[in-house]
Amino acid sequence: MKKLIAASAAVLMTVTACGSGAYDATEIPPKPQPKAAAAPAAPVPCTDKTNPLASYTPEGAMPQPGAMPAGSYMKKIFDNKRLIAGVSADSLHLGSRNPISGQIEGFDIDMIKAVAKAIFGNENAVELRVISSPQRIPVLKDQTVDIVARNMTINCARWKDIAFSAEYYRSGQKTLVPLDSTAKSTKDPKLDGQTICAPAGSTSLDNLKAENPNIIPITADTDTGCLVLFQSGKAYGISGDDTVLAGDAAQDPYAKVLPEKAFSAEPYGLGMSKAHPEFVQFVNQVLEQMKADGRWMASYNKWLAPDLGDLKAPPAPVYGRPITP
Amino acid sequence: MTQTQSAPPATWSPPTPQQTAALQRPGTPAPRGAVAQWFEGTPGRMRAFLVLAAAISVVFGLCAAQGFNQSDGALQRAEANAAQLVRIQAIHTNLVSANADATNAFLVGGLEPAQQRQHFVDSMASAARLVAEAASAQPADRDALGQLNTTLVTYQGLIEQARANNRQGLPIGSQYLRDANATLQNDSLPLVKALVAANEKRVDTEFGGVGDGFWWVFVGGVLALFILIVTLRWLARRTHRYLNIPILAGAIVVALTMLIGTFALFAASGKATDTREGDYASTLALSRARIAAYDARSNESLTLIARGSGDAYNKAYDESAKVVEDQLRKISGSSEGAGLWALYQQSHADIRDQDVEKGNWDLAVKIATGNASATEKNSVEAFDAFDKATAKELENTSSGVSGELKDARNGLPPIGWLGLPIGILVALLMAWGMSQRLGEYR
Numbered sequence: 001m002k003k004l005i006a007a008s009a010a011v012l013m014t015v016t017a018c019g020s021g022a023y024d025a026t027e028i029p030p031k032p033q034p035k036a037a038a039a040p041a042a043p044v045p046c047t048d049k050t051n052p053l054a055s056y057t058p059e060g061a062m063p064q065p066g067a068m069p070a071g072s073y074m075k076k077i078f079d080n081k082r083l084i085a086g087v088s089a090d091s092l093h094l095g096s097r098n099p100i101s102g103q104i105e106g107f108d109i110d111m112i113k114a115v116a117k118a119i120f121g122n123e124n125a126v127e128l129r130v131i132s133s134p135q136r137i138p139v140l141k142d143q144t145v146d147i148v149a150r151n152m153t154i155n156c157a158r159w160k161d162i163a164f165s166a167e168y169y170r171s172g173q174k175t176l177v178p179l180d181s182t183a184k185s186t187k188d189p190k191l192d193g194q195t196i197c198a199p200a201g202s203t204s205l206d207n208l209k210a211e212n213p214n215i216i217p218i219t220a221d222t223d224t225g226c227l228v229l230f231q232s233g234k235a236y237g238i239s240g241d242d243t244v245l246a247g248d249a250a251q252d253p254y255a256k257v258l259p260e261k262a263f264s265a266e267p268y269g270l271g272m273s274k275a276h277p278e279f280v281q282f283v284n285q286v287l288e289q290m291k292a293d294g295r296w297m298a299s300y301n302k303w304l305a306p307d308l309g310d311l312k313a314p315p316a317p318v319y320g321r322p323i324t325p
Numbered sequence: 326m327t328q329t330q331s332a333p334p335a336t337w338s339p340p341t342p343q344q345t346a347a348l349q350r351p352g353t354p355a356p357r358g359a360v361a362q363w364f365e366g367t368p369g370r371m372r373a374f375l376v377l378a379a380a381i382s383v384v385f386g387l388c389a390a391q392g393f394n395q396s397d398g399a400l401q402r403a404e405a406n407a408a409q410l411v412r413i414q415a416i417h418t419n420l421v422s423a424n425a426d427a428t429n430a431f432l433v434g435g436l437e438p439a440q441q442r443q444h445f446v447d448s449m450a451s452a453a454r455l456v457a458e459a460a461s462a463q464p465a466d467r468d469a470l471g472q473l474n475t476t477l478v479t480y481q482g483l484i485e486q487a488r489a490n491n492r493q494g495l496p497i498g499s500q501y502l503r504d505a506n507a508t509l510q511n512d513s514l515p516l517v518k519a520l521v522a523a524n525e526k527r528v529d530t531e532f533g534g535v536g537d538g539f540w541w542v543f544v545g546g547v548l549a550l551f552i553l554i555v556t557l558r559w560l561a562r563r564t565h566r567y568l569n570i571p572i573l574a575g576a577i578v579v580a581l582t583m584l585i586g587t588f589a590l591f592a593a594s595g596k597a598t599d600t601r602e603g604d605y606a607s608t609l610a611l612s613r614a615r616i617a618a619y620d621a622r623s624n625e626s627l628t629l630i631a632r633g634s635g636d637a638y639n640k641a642y643d644e645s646a647k648v649v650e651d652q653l654r655k656i657s658g659s660s661e662g663a664g665l666w667a668l669y670q671q672s673h674a675d676i677r678d679q680d681v682e683k684g685n686w687d688l689a690v691k692i693a694t695g696n697a698s699a700t701e702k703n704s705v706e707a708f709d710a711f712d713k714a715t716a717k718e719l720e721n722t723s724s725g726v727s728g729e730l731k732d733a734r735n736g737l738p739p740i741g742w743l744g745l746p747i748g749i750l751v752a753l754l755m756a757w758g759m760s761q762r763l764g765e766y767r
């Protein structure tokens with residue numbers, strides 16, 4: 001009888017336990033693993049023998065604003081009532097949003113405005129779309145924007161996907177470090193084993209690895225993303241175009257750009273779709289005009305000269321690329 | 326949320342001297358014979374029936390107590406877990422609402438509207454308070470809430486850095502804001518969603534458990550009645566006396582307890598089901614609708630911030646907006662929410678029209694940030710109206726849930742603690758009734 005009682009008591013206890021208020025601890029969702037940095041595609045050796053800087057040679061006289069030749073891509077833009085441009089909104093002095101006025105402004109933006117003025121006679125007939133570095137080529141290939149002005153380096157590999165205008169600025173890559181760093185250049189062994197940030201998918205990243213293979217490269221989506229990593233201590237330095245670094249240093253008094261000679265040449269071009277060579281030719285005419293009438297220099301002096309010093313002359317255009325369908 | 330345990334079934338009858346003797350002297354050969362002797366012949370059978378009937382009476386008492394405690398506990402826990410769920414969803418709402426403020430403020434730059442800033446601060450403060458409350462209300466949620474707190478500290482830090490930089494007009498402010506948004510979306514909200522899922526499951530389990538108590542009382546009662554009737558029948562045949570009054574009285578007590586008990590539990594479980602399908606379902610739907618609405622609002626701002634390359638955000642807006650509509654449709658009874666949401670959707674359509682079709686980003690931003698110079702109905706006011714109305718409705722339905730569950734608990738007869746005394750009473754009646762017959766054999 002005692003056994004029976006003990007057994008029934010045991011059964012009761014077990015059954016009661018399942019109805020009590022003890023719950024399993026709430027499961028904490030696993031942290032999404034940061035995607036392993038995809039091995040960068042090995043740069044395809046460029047077999048193209050044309051000078052990468054060479055763009056399509058302008059033909060004929062430049063059409064007057066508002067009188068675009070019928071059937072041309074400029075006419076299509078004109079009918080659309082605005083030029084759609086892919087730009088950066090966070091590269092100080094190149095393309096950045098002025099937080100006070102809310103407008104995006106800078107050296108790159110001045111180029112876009114000049115193109116708009118040549119088409120519409122109104123430099124504000126522009127729709128600026130903010131894009132990230134890795135988006136630059138895709139948005140041109142699927143033609144969601146007409147033109148990209150986002151400190152984009154002209155090179156042979158990119159010519160396979162898109163077309164470039166003639167060079168509108170010659171930048172070069174340098175490295176930004178904390179103010180107390182004693183390193184003299186990017187090659188300096190003092191930087192060995194340090195993390196240096198460069199935007200993903202940029203030429204800066206490849207150049208950096210080539211210049212000093214002993215540093216640990218990390219990436220962010222944008223140049224400003226690198227500056228955040230730098231400020232939070234996750235990156236020791238930032239490598240990039242001197243134009244961009246100048247903007248970064250202007251935002252952070254505890255950063256300095258290494259006093260070195262640029263270790264790469266970064267000729268900037270306006271990116272356009274390969275499908276409209278007449279538009280590329282037109283933009284080349286606009287740039288030539290700007291360089292000739294001093295608008296280019298005025299813009300340089302306004303945005304870049306305070307950080308990068310005076311410049312004697314804008315880069316000379318190179319033409320002669322055959323138009324291939 | 327501890328449950329009162331019924332007393333362990335210890336003392337239904339003292340062990341007989343023989344049994345004690347047997348236990349004390351396991352080596353002696355005699356006792357086994359003594360126990361067997363005790364159950365020998367008709368008086369022995371009577372004793373056996375007495376033991377069985379008394380035992381089953383006590384077991385029935387325990388079953389009844391168990392059934393009531395279980396249902397009562399389930400109701401109590403359902404109420405507590407529903408309250409916790411409302412709390413977690415309030416945390417979720419506060420977070421997405423704060424984030425909507427922060428992203429919207431980005432559109433106006435460093436000069437944030439004071440009201441919006443205040444709303445952000447208030448939302449973060451309520452979220453912090455609710456996290457602490459929720460951690461003490463449900464120990465099982467503590468670890469997840471601790472993690473959540475960690476991510477919120479990071480989030481708030483990034484937001485303040487963004488503000489400081491925005492205030493100085495530095496473009497890096499926007500990057501901090503993006504990182505803050507990413508922290509909230511990728512680190513905080515998955516934790517909140519896990520908490521919501523866990524608590525929804527707990528509420529469901531408890532609502533499902535309310536009806537279980539019924540079976541304890543029912544099965545225990547049927548079993549006890551069966552044994553008591555068999556005992557009565559056996560006695561009637563063996564002793565040729567048709568009715569043994571005390572045993573019959575015991576059987577009637579068991580039958581009544583069972584009837585009242587099952588009926589009460591059945592009614593309580595019905596009330597719980599009504600609550601679950603009524604106010605509880607509405608509370609869930611309203612909470613989900615509000616969370617999706619704030620998400621949509623954030624995405625509206627993000628679409629504008631992205632300036633034309635915000636297709637992904639606009640798709641996210643459409644998805645969230647659909648969730649709002651679906652959830653609002655689930656609310657029982659009348660709700661102002663759907664009408665107000667439609668109004669907000671109209672302002673949103675205006676914004677998209679200005680931004681995409683007309684290419685007038687500046688006007689779109691003015692509508693989205695409630696700038697007075699925009700003549701179109703601005704989306705800030707439209708959203709506020711929706712927010713206020715649904716917040717009020719949510720308060721009503723969630724207090725409805727706890728009120729109804731409290732009523733259901735208060736309606737239960739006190740069988741939870743009377744069960745065992747009733748069982749013992751019936752066992753004593755058995756002993757009394759049987760001893761009358763046993764006495765005839767002395």
